[in-house]
Amino acid sequence: MTAPLRLGTRGSALAMAQSGHVAAAVTAATGRPVELVEVVTAGDRSHAPVHRLGVGVFVSALRDALTARTIDFAVHSYKDLPTAAPAGLHIAAVPPREDPRDALVARDGRTLAELPPGARVGTGSLRRMAQLHALGMQLDVTPIRGNVDTRLARVSGPDADLDAVVLARAGLARLGRAGEITETLDPMLMLPAPAQGALAVECRADDQDLLELLAALDHAPSRAAVTAERALLATLEAGCSAPVAAYAEIAEGDTGEEIYLRGAVISPDGTRDLRLSRTGTPADAAEIGKALAAELLDLGADSILGHEGHTGPGTQQFGSTE
Numbered sequence: 001m002t003a004p005l006r007l008g009t010r011g012s013a014l015a016m017a018q019s020g021h022v023a024a025a026v027t028a029a030t031g032r033p034v035e036l037v038e039v040v041t042a043g044d045r046s047h048a049p050v051h052r053l054g055v056g057v058f059v060s061a062l063r064d065a066l067t068a069r070t071i072d073f074a075v076h077s078y079k080d081l082p083t084a085a086p087a088g089l090h091i092a093a094v095p096p097r098e099d100p101r102d103a104l105v106a107r108d109g110r111t112l113a114e115l116p117p118g119a120r121v122g123t124g125s126l127r128r129m130a131q132l133h134a135l136g137m138q139l140d141v142t143p144i145r146g147n148v149d150t151r152l153a154r155v156s157g158p159d160a161d162l163d164a165v166v167l168a169r170a171g172l173a174r175l176g177r178a179g180e181i182t183e184t185l186d187p188m189l190m191l192p193a194p195a196q197g198a199l200a201v202e203c204r205a206d207d208q209d210l211l212e213l214l215a216a217l218d219h220a221p222s223r224a225a226v227t228a229e230r231a232l233l234a235t236l237e238a239g240c241s242a243p244v245a246a247y248a249e250i251a252e253g254d255t256g257e258e259i260y261l262r263g264a265v266i267s268p269d270g271t272r273d274l275r276l277s278r279t280g281t282p283a284d285a286a287e288i289g290k291a292l293a294a295e296l297l298d299l300g301a302d303s304i305l306g307h308e309g310h311t312g313p314g315t316q317q318f319g320s321t322e
């Protein structure tokens with residue numbers, strides 16, 4: 001009997017659900033037992049709002065534990081990873097991606113189009129706020145914080161004070177709460193965050209045996225989509241700190257697999273909304289992402305913040321607006 005692989009995880013319900021799912025997949029694919037090891041991050045200990053800490057605090061404790069060899073691998077929500085790759089670590093697998101779209105949870109089963117002017121809609125992401133404003137529906141968009149349960153409680157239950165919240169569909173699905181979604185938002189209206197719905201399975205770059213084991217979990221189309229979206233984000237971060245959205249779809253075309261990447265840069269008040277797309281082959285995913293970002297910058301993505309100033313909750317040390 002081989003020693004169990006140690007999978008480091010945060011203790012939050014979402015992290016535990018994701019890690020448990022990956023642990024089961026590793027055991028199913030390789031026959032190796034996996035043990036969950038809870039890692040407490042500065043983000044879990046602190047009561048400061050996430051936008052003050054930066055999403056990176058949730059990630060760095062797991063990475064420190066990897067480097068210190070107290071765990072063998074870790075599972076991250078890919079969209080929470082800073083675009084700069086750390087030395088000595090490697091994303092060994094991108095498992096099949098969940099539905100990357102955002103979801104509306106509204107009172108009385110309402111859809112987005114059924115919300116009246118002035119409806120109070122909560123979201124924690126500057127990208128979602130910007131796109132909600134861009135709809136021109138006079139929504140009263142309110143920043144919200146906390147875990148998924150806390151956010152849903154703003155819409156139903158004794159302390160509900162909002163008409164709707166917008167969350168990632170994938171997070172709700174992983175927590176078994178997708179049944180509360182009243183509309184899954186079309187990416188034409190609400191383009192998701194780069195890598196939303198995808199997981200990153202990370203281990204030490206020199207752990208050859210584990211890299212090979214974990215490769216069994218990798219899903220090539222999901223990896224290509226995430227590679228294109230993150231290349232777009234990384235290129236834009238250099239020149240622009242406005243909310244960024246990106247979504248790549250992989251489909252079978254006439255001449256083999258095709259990637260269709262959409263990207264958007266939106267001012268926080270929604271008055272400036274730049275959207276472009278590009279197609280190519282999945283093998284060129286990174287180049288397609290970079291090229292689309294360059295096109296967005298050429299059209300003024302870097303000037304989109306302009307008058308709004310840059311004080312919103314998306315102002316984080318790693319550039320993430322999620």
Ligand SMILES: NCc1[nH]cc(CCC(=O)O)c1CC(=O)O
Pocket residue numbers: 077078079080166167168169170171195196197198322
């Ligand atoms: N920053 C929060 C966060 N990070 C990952 C998810 C779950 C969805 C995913 O894995 O992409 C969420 C919740 C949300 O955005 O509603």
